[in-house]
Amino acid sequence: MVGLRRLIDEVTWLLRQAGIEEPRLEMPKHPSYGELSSTAPFELARKLRRPPIQIAEEAVRKMDFSAAKLVSSAEAVAPGYINFRVRWGLFAESIVGEVLEERERYGFKPSGEGKTVLVEHTSVNPNKALHIGHARNVCLGDTLARLFTKLGYRVVVANYIDDSGNQMADIHLAFRKLGYSEQPPDGERFDEYCGRVYAEVNRRVESEAELAAEKRRIIAELEDAGSETFRYNRRLVSRVLREQLSTCWRLGARYDILNRESDIIAFDIWRETFERLKKSGIIYLAEDGPKKGCWLISLAGHPTLSREGDEVLVKSDGVTTYVARDIAYAAWKLGLLERDFTYSVWGENPDGTRILITDPEGGERFTLGETWLSVNVIDARQKRPQEAVKYGVKALGGGEGRYIHFAYAVVTLSRRDAERLGVDVGGRFTHMSGREGIYINADAVLDVIKRKAAEEAAKRHPDWSREKLEETGEKIAVAALRYGLLKSDAEKMIVFDTEEATSLEGATGPYLQYSYARATRILEKSGWAEHSVKPPADELHEAERELIRKLAQMPLVMEEVEKLLLIKRLAVYAHELSSTFNDFYEKCPVLGAGEETTRFRLGLVKAFRQVMENVCWVLGIPLLEEM
């Protein structure tokens, strides 16, 4: 971080000369306030009992600019800011030069070197296709994985496969008792078909006692690893999973390990955790009362959960609950256990890396090692059970603060979309429900955007082949959906509206792609000519300065994103950067601007492309050379 770091160091040094230690610095939002600004005089005003503007003025008088390189001047501004301006020639050269030198590393500190982070996302029950709520999970999780990768961590991406009877039994009923074909009708994918069948059968189970009894029998059989039902289930799960992951891959995600819930029991991960919990004294066996015979975790020491009663870990029939299995699983993720899974190879990601799945008969090992952090992308509705999981892990010792529940709010349907699906409930939005068949498939949305984008591209490029149109449409679709799901606060509900989500204009993924394509076009037309990082002697255009400021800001944005795992901040920055470039594009012609100016502007355009590539890679937004 040479360019901006140098400026910050220099300003810090100047302020120190004036007696201000460890000043707070920020990049002001308005260009008339200079390139860096300090509010330190306000803080000092209190201590010194003097007006901040006096302190600011005095500080500026004490500064010696003769040794300063990047800073040209400082100004005290009422009511007490100190605004610093740069020597644009040097600053521009330093920033553009830095971007073009560091290339794909620009903006990322290698803070994760030597550390492993496990990111778990997707974790969709293997009985249905992904709807747009699941897509939000995938996009957030994949973006976190990409972020950690860029920061130098060893990243392990896991997907938790809930293959338990509760999820799967309805489909078993359909295929094996109710005469449903295992082949979906033409044009329907197997996972979509299962989702539909699941909703249908689930409705019948609720009203038909005989089916409910049969379902219980299936669930019981699934506990027996030697049964035909168990083997059938594994095949079924794997088949749905393959379809689900094709949607995830389409969205740009990749995985290393698939961990089956049933294997937490099968590999004695739970048994070891159970013993450890017993020793810690945090769990107890209820000897009377309504929960007689259950093992519970005592939440008496928990600040909020204590008011809601203890959590059951083992039911009186000896079956573990979800929270129990998740405590065991979390302990495994954090490397607190002796027991481990074995795996078999399940398949490959589009990038060629292999995907392992837990398998008691598999011969593959996966060495997780010591995890620095375990980030779990799970619906915010599971905050309470996740809090209990954290509490359980804490009792085992060694896991404090390393287990993170990355919570995100649900995606609901707009009134317009709900009506379209025939579920008019009159509110502003409607919750999706797999069981009730109220949802919009992620693939379907991608297909709608893809068609729309391909049609638009065909208008602009009548000469393009069908393949090229398809390929472009696909990338635009992924950009549009991913950006739409990443740009707002993860903890804020998204009211999904198809019309809005398929828009290709405004603050969208395609907007980012478009600015990149324009930049590429300029370089192409120049014949990829030599650039210069040194600006011409005459003054830079304000639009050039703005672009340089934005490029310089990227490392600061990344620091913020890393510290708070604040993905939306990066998405918003990407749009700001694109918008700044579009303004530059309108105001500053590159080609034919005079030799020196053209050469510098080519450098600027290249730097913009580089930063866009870095940011969009993390966001998982594919870029296009032309569109």
Added chain:
RNA sequence: GGGCCCGUGGCCUAGUAUGGAUAAGGCGGCGGCCUCCUAAGCCGCAGAUCGCCGGUUCAAGUCCGGCCGGGCCCGCCA
């Protein structure tokens, strides 16, 4: 009843972590810009007592307290 999240122009969203200068974008509306590197773009206009009340502060969209409105969670489900 308890706990968590949200409330910013007609609609959607950023800004709240770490209080600071003129509250920033997008959609929709109206008006403009393609003999000049792609108009999926750009410019202009209209539109906001930042849910309400109180407090802290030189300074509050941001912090604290209370209230109102919306959502979620509180099962021997997952």
